[in-house]
Amino acid sequence: MTFKTDKEAELDTSGDQNNYYASLVQGQKIARVSTFTLESGVSLDSVPVAYSTWGALNEEKHNVLVICHALTGSSDAVDWWRPLIGPGKALDYSRYLIFCANVLGSPYGSASPLSMNPETGGPYGPSFPETTIRDDVRMQKLVLDTLGVQGVAVVIGGSMGGMTTLEWPLCTPPGYVKNIVPIATSADHGAWGISWGETQRQAIYSDSTFDNGWYKPVPEGQPRMGLGTARTIAMLTYRSQGSFESRFGRKRTIALKSKEETDSLPTPPPSHRGSMSDGTPEPLRLSPTRFSSQNYLQYQANKFLSRFDANCYIHLTKKMDSHDVTQGRLPQRSDSNLQSREKDLQLVLGRAPPNALVISVESDILFRPEQQRELARCLPDAKFVSIESPDGHDGFLLEFDTLNDVIVSHLKDCFPSFYTNESECPIEAVETHADKRVHSVFGEAETVDF
Numbered sequence: 407m408t409f410k411t412d413k414e415a416e417l418d419t420s421g422d423q424n425n426y427y428a429s430l431v432q433g434q435k436i437a438r439v440s441t442f443t444l445e446s447g448v449s450l451d452s453v454p455v456a457y458s459t460w461g462a463l464n465e466e467k468h469n470v471l472v473i474c475h476a477l478t479g480s481s482d483a484v485d486w487w488r489p490l491i492g493p494g495k496a497l498d499y500s501r502y503l504i505f506c507a508n509v510l511g512s513p514y515g516s517a518s519p520l521s522m523n524p525e526t527g528g529p530y531g532p533s534f535p536e537t538t539i540r541d542d543v544r545m546q547k548l549v550l551d552t553l554g555v556q557g558v559a560v561v562i563g564g565s566m567g568g569m570t571t572l573e574w575p576l577c578t579p580p581g582y583v584k585n586i587v588p589i590a591t592s593a594d595h596g597a598w599g600i601s602w603g604e605t606q607r608q609a610i611y612s613d614s615t616f617d618n619g620w621y622k623p624v625p626e627g628q629p630r631m632g633l634g635t636a637r638t639i640a641m642l643t644y645r646s647q648g649s650f651e652s653r654f655g656r657k658r659t660i661a662l663k664s665k666e667e668t669d670s671l672p673t674p675p676p677s678h679r680g681s682m683s684d685g686t687p688e689p690l691r692l693s694p695t696r697f698s699s700q701n702y703l704q705y706q707a708n709k710f711l712s713r714f715d716a717n718c719y720i721h722l723t724k725k726m727d728s729h730d731v732t733q734g735r736l737p738q739r740s741d742s743n744l745q746s747r748e749k750d751l752q753l754v755l756g757r758a759p760p761n762a763l764v765i766s767v768e769s770d771i772l773f774r775p776e777q778q779r780e781l782a783r784c785l786p787d788a789k790f791v792s793i794e795s796p797d798g799h800d801g802f803l804l805e806f807d808t809l810n811d812v813i814v815s816h817l818k819d820c821f822p823s824f825y826t827n828e829s830e831c832p833i834e835a836v837e838t839h840a841d842k843r844v845h846s847v848f849g850e851a852e853t854v855d856f
């Protein structure tokens with residue numbers, strides 16, 4: 407199938423054969439947009455957009471549920487929201503066509519720093535142009551057009567995915583999106599969020615192997631120290647002090663180190679070692695005792711290094727920094743006619759559909775509950791739900807039961823016609839790979855070899 411018109415998507419199965427990270431994602435498809443002009447004015451040609459779908463379109467082609475992934479997610483929502491997906495669940499592919507696309511700049515299959523730059527024949531690397539949340543929405547809408555979609559029932563997403571969720575009704579024709587569920591997100595990325603992102607980027611820049619972004623872009627070529635440190639910093643913002651204390655407290659563990667790693671440990675001078683009771687220096691331990699929380703962070707860093715790319719990480723954190731729903735959407739005003747922040751937000755978000763469900767995680771220190779309360783006040787007739795969770799920001803990826811209950815009940819209220827018969831799947835031909843997945847097991851590994 408080929409489209410000659412600019413800015414239409416062509417369905418394609420080739421993807422980018424050289425992208426290792428995209429090969430980690432199961433069952434996704436690729437659409438290719440012939441020409442796309444980014445908000446920055448830069449044009450890209452033959453732009454791949456990786457996406458996954460579950461379920462089928464109804465006759466009116468408007469039973470679409472769009473999921474927007476977070477910073478390091480992929481189009482495979484089953485990978486990170488599995489307990490919410492399935493018949494009778496919040497993301498019910500027997501009632502909706504569920505669509506989730508990978509954002510621009512992510513390593514999981516859409517155009518990114520890993521893509522080939524046609525001008526050089528090599529990967530874009532750090533020269534990949536900046537993209538915005540609005541670019542993602544406009545791009546994903548083109549893919550929906552190609553799939554024949556006439557309208558979207560609801561857009562749901564958390565964190566960066568919540569930013570995308572907010573932009574969907576603002577970047578598409580009025581009435582195209584009927585409802586939104588922004589979770590653990592904000593109307594703009596404030597100084598706090600920008601600064602955490604900058605701290606993580608600085609960790610990457612300071613790694614000597616980063617080479618201004620021109621490292622070999624496969625897991626082995628990564629600026630490992632920098633990206634690993636960025637992830638450990640990020641993990642602290644995704645969780646909470648309470649969850650760290652209750653999970654790890656002062657528990658200790660033995661870090662199993664390789665002989666090479668142990669041999670390369672610097673030998674501290676005797677004055678820096680502890681003392682034995684007779685005053686002689688404490689002997690060096692070859693397997694130093696570590697706190698369990700240190701091990702956990704190291705483990706998370708290593709896990710991340712095997713699945714994410716540093717240039718993509720920098721790109722996506724900058725994309726989040728660009729998020730501001732009011733940007734370019736407010737009338738020109740003189741200084742004497744300035745409005746309050748809330749009035750400005752009401753003006754812009756007033757264009758979103760009514761009855762949004764805004765969800766907050768009460769212990770979130772990154773996207774703070776007051777930011778979601780503000781959204782709920784400024785979106786027309788919105789509802790606000792706070793989820794009790796000790797897990798901080800990542801609560802939106804962990805509190806499955808509560809999320810499921812509040813979203814199901816909300817969708818039943820908003821779209822009763824999709825729920826007329828509880829016992830039957832209104833769409834028979836349901837194609838999904840959701841059922842074939844193995845549930846991931848979260849557990850404690852107190853002694854980890856890395």
Ligand SMILES: CC(=O)SCCNC(=O)CCNC(=O)[C@H](O)C(C)(C)COP(=O)(O)OP(=O)(O)OC[C@H]1O[C@@H](n2cnc3c(N)ncnc32)[C@H](O)[C@@H]1OP(=O)(O)O
Nearest residue numbers: 430478479480486698701702705800803848849850851854
């Ligand atoms: C193809 C792709 O990869 S797509 C992208 C997938 N990822 C995403 O979509 C991003 C969103 N997901 C996330 O951010 C995370 O996965 C979350 C929030 C959903 C869950 O985080 P997790 O890291 O799985 O949870 P948690 O914090 O409980 O950590 C569990 C892991 O830490 C390990 N762990 C726990 N305690 C310790 C410790 N003291 N020391 C070392 N390791 C430990 C566990 O063994 C477990 O290991 P495993 O992941 O290999 O099973």
Ligand SMILES: N[C@@H](CCO)C(=O)O
Nearest residue numbers: 476477478479565566
């Ligand atoms: N844990 C999530 C948090 C970002 O919101 C991620 O890595 O994408």
